[in-house]
Amino acid sequence: MNFESDKINEDFKKVKLINSKFESIAFDFGDGDDGNFLSGWQCENPFVNEFLSSVKHNSENFDHTKYSYYDAHDDLLTSILTHHKNLDTNQPESVICGCGSTSLLSTFAAYLASAGITRVYYIAPLYITLHTALHRFKIETIAVSDKHPYEKDFSLNLPKVKNSFLLLTDPIWIAGVPIHREYIEEISKWQNEFDATVFVDGSLQYMPWDNNRHETTSILNPAQTIRLICPSKQLCIHGYRFSYMLAPSNISRKLNWTYTSLFGPAPVDSISFGQKAIQSVIEGHIPKQLSHFIRSRFELLISEHAIEPLVTPECGYFMFAKILKSLPDNYLLIDGSFFSKQDMSQYSKLNLLSPSIKLLTSKTN
Secondary structure (H helix, E strand, C coil): CHHHHHHHHHHHHHHHHHHHHHHHHHHHCHHHHHHCCCCCCCCCCCCCHHHHHHHHHHHCCCCCCCCCCHHHCHHHHHHHHHHHHHHCCCCCCEEEEECCHHHHHHHHHHHHHHCCCCEEEECCCCCHHHHHHHHHCCCEEEECCCCCCCCCCCCCCCCCCCCCEEEEECCECCCCECCCHHHHHHHHHHHHHHCCEEEEEECCCCCECCCCCCCHHHHCCHHHEEEEECHHHHCCCCCCCCEEEEECHHHHHHHHHHHHHHHCCCCHHHHHHHHHHHHHHHHCHHHHHHHHHHHHHHHHHHHCCCEEECCCCCECCEEEEEECCCCCCCCCCCEHHHHCCHHHCCCEEEECCCCCHHHCCCCCC
16 A cells, blocks of 8 residues: 555656646747647648638538537537447447547546546556646546556556546557557456446547558447547647547536536537538548648658657657757757656657748658
């Protein structure tokens, strides 16, 4: 018990330090050039002008004088559930929509607190928003491995505890790699044996570079799994906010009410975007264009010896890399220390769609 207490205290201090580092970026470094720095979150996207026009046209069908809620739009919910029925191994039981992943991560943490959950287990790294929210609700967090899933000698030490909660991020967004199938299968077996609930932050799922859109975490038991999915990221359109959770039906109402209590109704423009976004994701044209664009940019940077990846990315638009080109003095990067990897401080999160990519190459695709 003392060993676990030490791990909990260590985790709390670690997350507090990391949160302060991200807070410093926001307020002391101009939010990383308004998110445009190489490690940032702003994205170039030349493929969406026509799509954005359709979203604006669709929003004209709404009454902007009335409150609006995602769950009042059965067409949207049905489209999402049908999409995952056709795409995934296991059909999800219900869907809860929200204005972006951040709000749904906070909703999940609040739900745990309201349900009396005081301890969760996790596979590092968790997105800092979720990790911080858990601690704000006084929920203890214990890592089931000292390594990230892409590291050599990674292994799982899953708790032999009934009805426990395991949280993970798939893919590992900073590295652009999914968790290997053998580990998901190990988690699935453990989940069924111990009646555990698994939360998957899949905000960057369904963005494979090889266009095989099957996600391994869909093999997990849908009656005991919550999966967070983000069409805004699949389309790389961040001015609109839309994500959703696939959740067990027995907690769907509680999650929905928790979200509404925290964040209220949804802007009609967000609902309009959600309707059009799920249609676009199902059709797949924009995600395929983006994946080709991202992969080509990665290959260009490799060919010009601009970067050295820690691991070869397979999905999404982030990767973990050593920057080999000279950057301006005191240039800000989100390095390994932001993820409690002091031994990886030479490697940094790199956004392959960053508007600042010109710092690494004069050729942009």
